[in-house]
Amino acid sequence: MIGTLMICNRGEVALRIVRACRELGIRSVVAHSSADRRSLPVRLADDSVCVGPAPPDHSYRNIPALLYACARAGADAVHPGYGFLAEDPDFAAACRDSGLVWVGPPPEHIALLGDKIATRSEMRAAGLPVLPGTDRPLTDVADALRHARHLGFPVALKAVAGGGGRGITRSDTPDALAEAFPRIRDASRALFRDERLYLEKWVEGARHVEVQVLADARGGVVHLGERDCTTQHLNQKVIEESPAPRLSTQHRRRLTDWAVQGARHLRLRNLATFEFLVAEAGESFFTEVNPRLQVEHPVTEARSGCDLVTWMISEAAGADVPLHQDRVELRGHAIEARITAQDPRRDWAASAGTVTDLELPGGPGIRVDTWLTPGTRVPPHYDALLAKVTAWGPDRETARRRLLGAVGEFTCVGVRHNAPAVTAVLDHTDFADGRHRAGILEQAWTTR
Amino acid sequence: MNSCGDAAEPRLPDPREAGAAAVEVLGEVLGLVRPTGVRRVRIRTRQFDVDVVWERPAPSHGVAVGNGHAPGHLPTPVGQSVSVTAPAVGVFHRCPAQGEPPFVDVGSRVAAGDRLGLVEAMKVSTPVIAPHAGTVSGIHAGDGEVVEYEQLLVELVPDEAAPPRSGT
Numbered sequence: 001m002i003g004t005l006m007i008c009n010r011g012e013v014a015l016r017i018v019r020a021c022r023e024l025g026i027r028s029v030v031a032h033s034s035a036d037r038r039s040l041p042v043r044l045a046d047d048s049v050c051v052g053p054a055p056p057d058h059s060y061r062n063i064p065a066l067l068y069a070c071a072r073a074g075a076d077a078v079h080p081g082y083g084f085l086a087e088d089p090d091f092a093a094a095c096r097d098s099g100l101v102w103v104g105p106p107p108e109h110i111a112l113l114g115d116k117i118a119t120r121s122e123m124r125a126a127g128l129p130v131l132p133g134t135d136r137p138l139t140d141v142a143d144a145l146r147h148a149r150h151l152g153f154p155v156a157l158k159a160v161a162g163g164g165g166r167g168i169t170r171s172d173t174p175d176a177l178a179e180a181f182p183r184i185r186d187a188s189r190a191l192f193r194d195e196r197l198y199l200e201k202w203v204e205g206a207r208h209v210e211v212q213v214l215a216d217a218r219g220g221v222v223h224l225g226e227r228d229c230t231t232q233h234l235n236q237k238v239i240e241e242s243p244a245p246r247l248s249t250q251h252r253r254r255l256t257d258w259a260v261q262g263a264r265h266l267r268l269r270n271l272a273t274f275e276f277l278v279a280e281a282g283e284s285f286f287t288e289v290n291p292r293l294q295v296e297h298p299v300t301e302a303r304s305g306c307d308l309v310t311w312m313i314s315e316a317a318g319a320d321v322p323l324h325q326d327r328v329e330l331r332g333h334a335i336e337a338r339i340t341a342q343d344p345r346r347d348w349a350a351s352a353g354t355v356t357d358l359e360l361p362g363g364p365g366i367r368v369d370t371w372l373t374p375g376t377r378v379p380p381h382y383d384a385l386l387a388k389v390t391a392w393g394p395d396r397e398t399a400r401r402r403l404l405g406a407v408g409e410f411t412c413v414g415v416r417h418n419a420p421a422v423t424a425v426l427d428h429t430d431f432a433d434g435r436h437r438a439g440i441l442e443q444a445w446t447t448r
Numbered sequence: 449m450n451s452c453g454d455a456a457e458p459r460l461p462d463p464r465e466a467g468a469a470a471v472e473v474l475g476e477v478l479g480l481v482r483p484t485g486v487r488r489v490r491i492r493t494r495q496f497d498v499d500v501v502w503e504r505p506a507p508s509h510g511v512a513v514g515n516g517h518a519p520g521h522l523p524t525p526v527g528q529s530v531s532v533t534a535p536a537v538g539v540f541h542r543c544p545a546q547g548e549p550p551f552v553d554v555g556s557r558v559a560a561g562d563r564l565g566l567v568e569a570m571k572v573s574t575p576v577i578a579p580h581a582g583t584v585s586g587i588h589a590g591d592g593e594v595v596e597y598e599q600l601l602v603e604l605v606p607d608e609a610a611p612p613r614s615g616t
Binding site for chain 1: 536537538539569570594595596597598599
């Protein structure tokens with residue numbers, strides 16, 4: 001049983017969790033920085049605690065302050081949302097050690113899955129097709145070059161502790177790799193406090209397809225289908241959809257089976273996402289597991305009818321939430337677009353400011369997740385996500401047209417955003433046909 | 449490819465990573481700089497990164513001149529009083545140590561720079577400093593209470609002639 005849940009996050013995900021708490025009859029408390037004092041999630045939560053100034057290291061990532069906030073609010077559980085401390089095993093362990101229920105996979109799983117080399121070897125043991133690469137951290141440039149020649153160029157040089165699209169670079173030649181090695185090692189040390197690097201084979205023109213998995217304490221595992229997240233900008237997802245277009249039933253079945261198999265092997269609990277690369281030739285490779293709620297979860301909710309946030313809270317609280325794959329029914333098609341405070345007309349520069357005017361889309365099959373209101377100040381310190389617009393339809397074309405209309409209705413004055421670029425993608429023939437590959441955003445925007 | 453981008457912010461070293469040893473080191477450093485009135489101490493290692501601003505409240509918090517309330521708190525209408533707010537999340541201590549008399553009570557006369565209390569978190573104490581000379585007109589948090597960042601702790605009625613404290 002959870003009486004009071006502390007939400008250690010901000011923006012739309014904090015609001016999403018406040019709403020889930022309300023539905024479950026749980027008291028919600030938002031831990032926030034002084035920059036978010038008057039934000040919508042803080043106002044709609046039952047209570048709030050200001051944990052520090054705007055810079056995230058002093059507030060949203062400040063573990064002692066968050067634990068004091070839990071004590072002050074009388075919280076008995078913590079939901080980390082996504083980003084910030086959601087994949088920090090130290091925070092998850094500190095919560096558990098303080099007697100707080102951690103809403104998400106346990107710290108041991110977060111630690112394992114945060115180490116990409118360890119994850120690769122576990123998933124190989126589970127029988128998943130792991131992308132060819134190195135199974136030990138690279139010792140130096142010579143070691144990297146030796147392995148790269150064996151794998152064949154191009155290769156991806158990656159941080160062992162990386163994730164979220166950060167700490168990756170593509171190298172096409174030995175010279176490029178030799179030049180990138182020290183740079184990525186330094187970046188990795190600065191970003192993740194871990195300088196270990198590894199190599200993976202680069203998969204040309206791949207689609208990014210991930211599988212949502214739920215797992216209960218009794219070892220039950222189900223999947224809620226896949227999401228295609230091929231439309232990205234600088235390794236950050238922009239449009240996600242389910243089901244993945246132009247994927248055969250057998251192929252889809254292989255991916256979901258692998259995800260379930262991987263989750264069973266790990267004895268995973270709560271919820272996670274298994275990520276795969278699907279090559280142009282049709283081969284698929286496992287890449288990583290994210291042990292947390294994903295930004296794009298509304299796509300899965302729209303098709304499955306399952307509320308992932310209330311489910312994960314209930315599971316963490318020890319409620320009996322039995323899982324049966326044969327009761328999972330995935331209907332129609334859903335597409336989500338992320339509206340971010342980035343201006344495609346100014347080289348995608350981030351924009352901060354005060355929202356003076358706001359009109360949100362509506363209509364059949366449309367869902368909007370946003371923390372914006374007229375008057376909201378968008379601070380420069382955080383993630384650029386302003387709103388997620390999700391469209392559901394009985395088929396892909398209906399969902400696409402609904403989303404195109406909805407993104408067109410989205411009006412936000414005061415902060416520049418990427419809606420024009422999202423519209424260009426949704427309108428592009430490759431996207432409309434479901435043939436788009438990595439690079440579609442840049443392509444659609446420049447040829448609009 | 450781990451191209452699933454949910455968190456765009458880079459992970460930088462931060463103070464929470466300071467382990468027990470780091471807290472000890474910090475205590476020693478604070479002991480050394482305390483008498484010097486140094487304004488800022490930055491300790492940066494691979495494991496942790498600590499910023500200490502000493503003896504002068506940052507402009508973004510700590511002091512609010514006006515009708516006697518900190519942002520986000522219910523107003524307590526008191527003429528031209530000054531609100532002194534919590535510099536950090538932690539336990540508010542009204543006394544320098546257990547069993548000792550409190551730093552101040554309602555009615556206490558204080559000089560600019562005097563200590564009004566302490567906020568302690570993870571064995572690190574941050575002083576609550578009087579920004580002006582004046583008279584304590586209210587104490588709004590109890591001894592031992594866990595306070596939030598920028599919570600109203602103490603109200604002061606400044607001496608009329610005394611200009612706001614600006615230096616160390």
